[in-house]
Amino acid sequence: MPDPAGLHARLAGLPAPVLILAGERDLWPTAASAARAAALFPEARLMVQADAGHYPWLDDPPAFASAVAGFLADAGTRF
Structure with missing residues (x-):
């Protein structure tokens, strides 16, 4: 049986930078x-x-690449 509270607790303990990138017009997420x-x-x-x-x-490859590269550059300075 799924344990959402347990999953949330484990995610809260993740010691790594996380990028969540969503499209403004995406229906889900x-x-x-x-x-x-x-x-x-x-x-x-x-x-x-x-x-x-x-x-x-696909919608805007340069914007996507810039967002990911910026995140990775920032994350790399923390570890």
């Missing part, structure tokens, strides 16, 4: 649900890519 997911992690960064749907890497 929505930007709001992505924000709720980001709140579960102690070191999460939420990025909502403007004018993107479910495949933000």
Whole structure:
């Protein structure tokens, strides 16, 4: 049987940066649900890519690449 409280506790203890990137126009996950997911992690960064749907890497590859590269660069300085 699923244990949401236990899962939330384990995610809250994750000692690593997490990127949650959602497309602004995605039907699922929505930007709001992505924000709720980001709140579960102690070191999460939420990025909502403007004018993107479910495949933000296809909708605007340079914006997607820039977001991921920036996150990885920042995360690399913390570890």
